[in-house]
Amino acid sequence: MTTQTLTAPAVALEGVTRTYRSRAGGVHAVRGITHAFAGGSFTAIMGPSGSGKSTLLQLAAGLDRPNHGRVTIGGTVLDSLSETALTKFRRTSMAFIFQSYNLLDALTAFDNVALPARLARLPVDGAAVTDALDRVGLRDLARRRPPELSGGQQQRVAIARALYGKPNVIFADEPTGALDRNTGRAVLALLRTLADGGQTIVMVTHDPLAASYADETLFLADGQIVGRLQGADAAAIARRMNDLEQ
Numbered sequence: 001m002t003t004q005t006l007t008a009p010a011v012a013l014e015g016v017t018r019t020y021r022s023r024a025g026g027v028h029a030v031r032g033i034t035h036a037f038a039g040g041s042f043t044a045i046m047g048p049s050g051s052g053k054s055t056l057l058q059l060a061a062g063l064d065r066p067n068h069g070r071v072t073i074g075g076t077v078l079d080s081l082s083e084t085a086l087t088k089f090r091r092t093s094m095a096f097i098f099q100s101y102n103l104l105d106a107l108t109a110f111d112n113v114a115l116p117a118r119l120a121r122l123p124v125d126g127a128a129v130t131d132a133l134d135r136v137g138l139r140d141l142a143r144r145r146p147p148e149l150s151g152g153q154q155q156r157v158a159i160a161r162a163l164y165g166k167p168n169v170i171f172a173d174e175p176t177g178a179l180d181r182n183t184g185r186a187v188l189a190l191l192r193t194l195a196d197g198g199q200t201i202v203m204v205t206h207d208p209l210a211a212s213y214a215d216e217t218l219f220l221a222d223g224q225i226v227g228r229l230q231g232a233d234a235a236a237i238a239r240r241m242n243d244l245e246q
């Protein structure tokens, strides 16, 4: 892992705009967003349905390209990369944690954790894979496949995958959306640990309690950042969300 100071932006968005064409006309999903996510920071993104959260996350992760503006991750301008180079860059520089876990059912937990390294044609360090599974409490379940694991266990496999490669940036879209409260809290505590260890976390969530684990919450409305709260508790975050949804 590249060690970063808290002041170096791990992910920078500059004037990022994404418009979708539809039969009814253009949908301005993200409108000129500029924001720097500091290295080692944990940021939550909240906002009403349709405010552009998922689009913003996809743009920041290079899964979608902006119509205008640019995204820089660890000093690399994503726009300057070909599709092939971008895919390779994504495999080594970032991890994704989704509500739906995104694990391959045919592979064991161990092989799911090792998958990004294999796809990037890097040697797999078996002891490090086991260590990553151990850190999320799944050492004994390494040989199980996702259908043989609970939702919380599957999400912990996804987190172990993010732990193993030690990517600088972890993007999470509703990582606790499908989990019960206690399992969700355990997952959030793990994400908090990753940020405290220097990885940068950008997480979309609808849940003020989940956002309270972050250092900062950004509030989106109509494709723009309309507010932010630092170090706020769940009640303060919920109040701000209520104000936005009025």
Ligand SMILES: Nc1ncnc2c1ncn2[C@@H]1O[C@H](COP(=O)(O)OP(=O)(O)OP(=O)(O)O)[C@@H](O)[C@H]1O
Pocket (backbone or CB within 6 Å): 020, 021, 022, 027, 028, 029, 047, 048, 049, 050, 051, 052, 053, 054, 055, 056
């Ligand atoms: N592929 C697409 N084609 C056309 N419009 C799209 C597409 N994806 C998203 N949109 C539109 O862009 C806007 C932002 O969508 P986005 O999914 O980013 O919002 P969101 O804040 O993540 O919503 P939710 O909380 O409901 O998941 C919405 O108006 C949505 O309908």
